[in-house]
Amino acid sequence: MAPPPSNLPLAERLRVLAQTLQFLIFYYFNAVDISRIHLYNQAAEPSSFYWRNPSFDGVLFGCCSERPTLTDIRHVTLLASVLRYLFSYVSFNYYSGSAQVSYRLAFVSAAVTYGIVVYKGHIARGRLQGSLPSVLLKLAGDENVQYLGMALVWLYSRQIPLALLPFSVYSVFHVATYTRAHLLPTLQPPSAPAGSPGRANVKQSPLAETIGRFVKQYYDTSMDLVAGLEIALLFRLLVAIVTFSKGSFVLLFIYLAFFRARFSQSSFVQQAVRHFTARVDASVSHQGTPPAVRQGWEGFKDAVNQAYQATDVTRFTTGAGKKPQ
Numbered sequence: 654m655a656p657p658p659s660n661l662p663l664a665e666r667l668r669v670l671a672q673t674l675q676f677l678i679f680y681y682f683n684a685v686d687i688s689r690i691h692l693y694n695q696a697a698e699p700s701s702f703y704w705r706n707p708s709f710d711g712v713l714f715g716c717c718s719e720r721p722t723l724t725d726i727r728h729v730t731l732l733a734s735v736l737r738y739l740f741s742y743v744s745f746n747y748y749s750g751s752a753q754v755s756y757r758l759a760f761v762s763a764a765v766t767y768g769i770v771v772y773k774g775h776i777a778r779g780r781l782q783g784s785l786p787s788v789l790l791k792l793a794g795d796e797n798v799q800y801l802g803m804a805l806v807w808l809y810s811r812q813i814p815l816a817l818l819p820f821s822v823y824s825v826f827h828v829a830t831y832t833r834a835h836l837l838p839t840l841q842p843p844s845a846p847a848g849s850p851g852r853a854n855v856k857q858s859p860l861a862e863t864i865g866r867f868v869k870q871y872y873d874t875s876m877d878l879v880a881g882l883e884i885a886l887l888f889r890l891l892v893a894i895v896t897f898s899k900g901s902f903v904l905l906f907i908y909l910a911f912f913r914a915r916f917s918q919s920s921f922v923q924q925a926v927r928h929f930t931a932r933v934d935a936s937v938s939h940q941g942t943p944p945a946v947r948q949g950w951e952g953f954k955d956a957v958n959q960a961y962q963a964t965d966v967t968r969f970t971t972g973a974g975k976k977p978q
């Protein structure tokens with residue numbers, strides 16, 4: 654959905670932008686999970702990019718200026734909730750009423766976001782056909798379903814602040830894209846050079862260009878950050894096992910299934926795991942390391958590899974597995 658016409662007064666442009674929010678439910682089919690976005694440079698406008706979601710048959714959904722805005726409202730709600738919870742956390746009031754509401758509201762926003770994507774991607778398009786096992790395997794292989802499931806798990810589990818951060822990283826990029834594509838053109842309409850009436854020659858504001866460069870430049874970095882956070886979250890749950898926290902075994906089991914799926918589908922998670930493994934290998938290879946530690950580490954890696962192979966659900970499917978991003 655394009656920004657309001659630049660020839661309207663500012664108050665009118667803001668009114669038009671606000672009115673579009675009433676109708677954007679019809680554009681939910683364009684919702685995209687940012688963890689699976691591929692960015693494409695556009696020759697006519699170096700600071701612009703395209704969004705593509707491989708789960709939707711690799712269809713290009715158009716320039717960022719065509720992105721629906723109601724999706725970003727949920728991400729704004731998530732970010733606002735995380736910031737409010739962060740304020741309570743640093744002030745050691747993370748179990749206060751407002752902190753608990755902020756924590757739960759963040760995951761409600763995440764669950765609604767991914768729930769709409771899953772509904773429009775599978776149910777509304779009639780893609781859940783076939784036997785029940787095949788439908789379940791298809792859903793389990795969708796990253797949107799995986800993040801929806803984890804959002805619901807975190808929503809009903811005890812507070813783990815680290816779990817908020819991966820969703821927050823995704824929301825930062827969604828909100829930045831909406832600000833660049835809709836909010837800034839509404840507040841400060843782009844100007845076209847004299848004699849260049851074409852839309853491709855429209856000059857964006859410096860702030861919009863900066864946001865566009867930021868999103869393109871730090872996309873891979875942000876995905877590496879999310880992968881690192883998901884690994885850190887795994888260790889956080891292992892610590893909960895050691896301390897015998899209530900429900901920690903069930904939560905760890907669920908998260909291991911989620912992380913196993915993420916590893917099989919995300920090249921960023923694979924790279925993060927390889928980097929972590931290489932660092933541990935370098936540490937235990939020192940001459941001062943006791944042989945029992947080295948043997949224990951090698952045995953642990955073998956056990957993890959065997960568990961990974963044993964839980965490969967693609968063995969039960971007839972089609973080819975989904976190509977990792």
